[in-house]
Amino acid sequence: MAGFENFPVTSEKDSREAEEEAPEPRDAEGRPMRADARRNYERLVMAARRVFTDEGTGASMEAVARDAGVGIGTLYRHFPKRIDLVEAVYRNDVEELVTAAEKAVANSGPLEAVDEFLQAFVRYAEAKRTLLSELREAFDKDPELKSRSRARIDQALDLVLSRAQRAGVVRGDVDSSEVVSMIAPVCTSSVLTAEQSARLVGLVFDGLRTPAPPR
Template identity: 40%
Template sequence: MGDHTKKTARKPRSDSIRNRERLLEAAAAVFGAGGPDASLEAVARRAGVGIGTLYRHFPTREALFEAVYRREVDQVSELADRLACEAAPVEALRRWLHANVQLVATKKGMLAALALAAHGPSELYAYSFERLTTAARLLLDRAIEAGEIRSDITPEELLSALVGMCFNMYDKPGWQATVLRLIDIFVDGLRTR
């Protein structure tokens, strides 16, 4: 009987964790796609939960934004570690920059859909800047040490170039494909001759 009680007590917790994860995945997809359909209701629908469940996990739109953005930043940061082990230095850098385009799309989609100010909680942006700069440094240093990338670019400059490409193209149809092509050109331009 005691075992049955323990299992019953644990189940809502794992369901709750699964629901939260589904909501974060759904929000990243919905907001990344952007447009007029990027609503909290669309997030709940895509996650297969009711709007009440969404609000239980994320009592405000800003709380959902922050959780999704932190999760995306963490995933992109962790990707740098994986790529440093799995891919050649320049290819790792290129693939990591490509992954960042989706992060920008999600962030821009959330800002538009949630009508948030461009300058959100400064602690969140300090966190993301630190995580992304550290990840960029790992991949840049590796490519520089391999003698494949020029050494006169900083991680901050790399991220600034990426953000500039994304935000300059964002309102144009097919912007992500264009930015991915520009990243390839940019990375080729960083190669040592």
């Protein structure tokens, strides 16, 4: 429906059903994408992210195509409807959040990793703000998009959170889903500025720490 279903950006370690290591991007029919098609697909998602963050909802498809250096027809070949492009950008942002969690686990201490991930989440939500209404529409059209993305974000946070809990630096009576339930509305609220959201999430971080942080 939305052009290409799952553009593999993440490197899933999920061994539940190791059907195939698929580093090769494939199109809807399962055939590998042609090199030029893949190049343009990636360019378009990147351009869309730039243009949407710069111009908000008012950004035009033509502007995205121009920024990507491709024709308007190419854009619509990959993303039949405007909402499909919004969805692709969103999926990309979610995957970046996941890799941010993986990087934090790999490169930072248990507590720092939590802080880094929460900051990444604030940035992620900030970008989401401008297209909030269009995302809502995408969620209405495809409810699974919302639940799957939410599950993926919960997993990502769990990666850093449970590690911090095992290390004893974060209180053990919260799970990642609860934390996301708390910070997601704060970060996407339309009545708060980005700074206020960031501050509130900082308070949540302090609340997670154990023992109590120095005042």
